Amino acid sequence: MAKERYIGIMSGTSLDGVDVVLCEIDATECTLLSALEYPIPLELKSDILTMIEGKNTLEALGTLDHRLGLLFTQAVGALLIRENIDASSIKAIGSHGQTLWHAPTGEYPFSMQLGDPNILTARTGIPVVADFRRKDVALGGQGAPFAPAFHEFIFSNIKSSVSVVNIGGMANITVLGDNLIGYDTGCGNVLLDMWIAEHQGKSYDENGEWARTGAVDYTLLDKMMSDHFFQEPYPKSTGREKFNKVWLQEYLSGHTHNPEDVQRTLLELTAMSISNEILKFNPDITLLCGGGAKNTFLVERIKALMPNVEVAISANADQIESMTFAWLAYKRVHHEKVNLKDVTGASDNAVLGGIYA
Template identity: 60%
Template structure:
């Protein structure tokens, strides 16, 4: 089967940028060719956060749906222009969209992503594959995380010895094998980023430097670790609708500890909740990816909590999620089922996503 070119587009829970990649894909491999990060406007991020808090009208949400798509299109077109890529040589764009709300366990389960794929297709002149979660949810699954299926494909030659950890806004783990396991462990960067932005004005705590200045508040940490999500069996998935500013405030009360101590405690929460789950599986190596893999203090704490497991940073750690979107587009264009039922709890594997030409 010939190799085809796909673009992957990912804007994660942290909303720290739009990752865009060009990949060459066939049934055996997904090779990264080009990658870039397109800035996520602060004003747009604030609109999204206010929408998640329920402070926007339906009309405003509709406009935001199109505005996001235009930014996604600008990101794709910037990649095409930078590397002189002819749109006609790209089979499709895989777009995750920006998750607004994720509720797979209600009476009417759904997961809502913004970023109109029709606008994206028109603006880039390339077919778009989007809305990857809906079919899995319709089949009784969580619709997330999607990453484990791609991790299984990406690390197929060594899958019996490794676990893969993606630390984005939320953190998820993948245990590749004959029966694929994967789920969200809880917050990755989302709580740390929020606390850092609120108290320092910085978008994130680079290398965990501010967290290093604080001390773990063990009473606060224990209270947070008692949240029922961390004790819930998998399959499970989560997002900002759960782990957010209100969640932090619920635990710290009206008189919070020193702000740097809260930051340190939130970093420890992320490290421990990841490690608690990884240690349930007998793996020799943990491969880290996502933005959290660049936080040297967080990586240091993960290594300290799991001294008997080798912790390494994945090649192309920043781009793996966007590569996943390109691969999912490839799977949809070829009408191939995605192996997620053991991850999400769906009744069967589905052909995921809709095609917008």
């Protein structure tokens, strides 16, 4: 079968931008052709966070859905213009949407992503595949993470035992083997980004340089690591509805902390919660991807915590997540099930996503 062109869009929990990729895909390969990071306006980012914090109305919800649909359209348009690509050459767009709330357990489980795909297809003229998570949830799964299925597709040629860790706002691990294993390990960049924004007005701690100036508060670290999420068995997934300002304030309550020491401790929390999970499987190699793979101090700490595991940065580390949704669009267009039930706990693998033509 000839290769087809797909666009993937990902806007993650870190809210640091919309990642857009153009890929050529067939049954055996997904090749990255070009990529673009499109900024999220500060006002829109603020409104997303306000809604996640529970300050919303139905009108605000509908408005935000529309605004995100426009944002994703602008991001795709920017890529098409920059690369001089004819929209008719694109088979489909895979749009993850912006997660507002992820609650896959409980009496009425759900996962909510916004960014109206009808706007995206109407304005680009390209079919859109969206709403990937809810079929998995309907089948009793966590609806996340989805990256492990794509990691299996692109990294299965590696002969050594391999784990892959994606560090975005949240972090997730994939363990490749006879049975695919994958789950969220907990917070990735989300608390680090939140804390430096509050204390230094920066969107992220470049290379972990601010964290380097602080000292680990081991009492605080031990308390945070005792959180029940880190003790739960997989399958499991999480998001900002769990790891947020309220969560952190509960652990900081009643104590005085230097801001740089909190940042250092939060970085150690991310490194330790990731390395603890990797070491359960004792792989030969761990590949890091996502925005956190650019944080040199975080990578140093992960390596230091597991000296017997080779740690490397994957190819296309920044684009793996958005490539995932280009590939998931390919799977949906070809009506192929996605191998996720062992990852999410769903009762069966399923064809995921709806097509908006």
